[in-house]
Amino acid sequence: MNNEQLNLMHSGKGFIAALDQSGGSTPKALSQYGVEENQYSNDEEMYTIVHEMRTRIIKSPSFDSQYILGAILFENTIDRKIDGQWTADYLWEKKHIVPFLKVDKGLAELSNGVQLMKPISNLNELLDHAVERNIFGTKMRSVIKEANPEGIREVVKQQFEVGLQIFNKGLIPIIEPEIDIYSADKEKSEAILKEEIQKQLHLLDNDVKVMLKLSIPTINNFYSDLMSDSHVVRVVALSGGYSREEANEKLSENNGLIASFSRALSEGLTANQSDADFNTQIGKSIKEIYEASIK
Template sequence: MANAEMLAKVKNANGFIAALDQSGGSTPGALKGYGYKGDEWSSEDEMYDLVHKMRVRIISSPVFTGEKVLGAILFERTMDGEANGQPVPDYLWSKGVVPFLKIDKGLADEANGVQLMKPMPELDSLLERAVAKGIFGTKERSVIHLANPAGIAEVVGQQFEIGNQVLRHGLVPIIEPEVNIKSAERAEADELLRDEILRHLDRLPEGSEVMLKLSIPAVPGTFDALIAHPRVLRVVALSGGFSRGDACRELAKNPGMIASFSRALLEELRQDTSEEEFDRSLGEAIDEIYDASTEKVAA
């Protein structure tokens, strides 16, 4: 079963969840955003070593603590790595930050206006490893591009199928059916997604709780019914391509929704800055995202 202390923190504490889970095709972009030119690595292993160093620098910063950061979502290699001589999940929890694991293997090609998750044939063994390493929950992402009812139903069905598999291992799934914020049908897709998720939430076994990671809705308040649902532990928001300033402004219009940002958290961090400047930039980002997660404004 999920760690009771971690569960209480995720459910009740103020703060947000840092997404430090770039993998595969998104890793080169994350490194370039961090200030690398792209010629600093010549193999996949070297690339992942650099991104691991970036993540360790972030979580080792004195401003990255459980006071404002509730949790951190990790890539599998990060879960298996170390930070300051400790396994990364243990190190995070020593700072009061709850560890999560990204489990999806990327996106399938678009069909019916959506992209499903690729198959995960070895998921049970990965979940067993996650439990052994002290992981609290998981995250799995698919993407919705159009307000296609059949496609959205398929995405949500797959998400909850995987979510139930995660629950059987005693972990808490973060279900992430992202709506593309550039979609011309974004508002309608938000509504279809909300209604489909509600149908699946009502079918969850008694006592089961999931988390939801959703794009900030086009119309503030669209996801209020999900936030209030008794089977939902927390609703978190992805930045989805918004700058940090825009993402925070939009998030602040949605009471009960907290951040789980990746690019918007890291956008001003650079590998060649001094530790003092790095900590200052990271601290400013954490403060801004924390405020948008906890201090809400009228839409």
């Protein structure tokens, strides 16, 4: 584990850029970027185009460690290069931005008001490969739709079990039990979720470190006691379907909570923008998310 990266993630000023759209969400991300499905004929072409989009974002002058602490990558991205360097090495060596890898394989069917992660069949090999590629940490997402105590307990238990496997490989897991922002009982789900997370943190050995990626809470600063737990490197927030403006507004009301935005980061970027327009747009987005993250 890289201690410089660990210290940066724990106490650096900035946010995490989520550039980890996977196979299922890539067509939608590309469509928002102005590239329609009839412009590529197979997955390989699709991933090449999305890597060009991510490369354009990463190489933008505003995509800088002054504002951005880390970036979450998709599995396909870590085996692609930017200017002749593996993407993770380019991020760290050229930009001083900490690389993470999304490791989950998507969501299982809804059961007990939640969607657990599908089994990650090749997790050991994937983690070994991540270590080879100089990845610092990982991210994996589950979804909570209802305040179902049994379902939420299962989500958190699964996240921490896999998280421990990840930590034992020398990587820092980002545990992401997302609560659907449109859930009718979101606030109740948050109370159950926090309690279950605290139980799991309590069971960890002293040296184990995790990060948490959570939906922005209904009650401001509701997760502040998780931030002070000795096992928690950082608590970050997902944008969860809010517009960038709304996500930033809510985020800025939660002290110490920093962004890990995906769609809210790339909002307004299109393939046919000139480099000047593209860099102006992403520069504005990055500064706004940064400001919301350091309040």
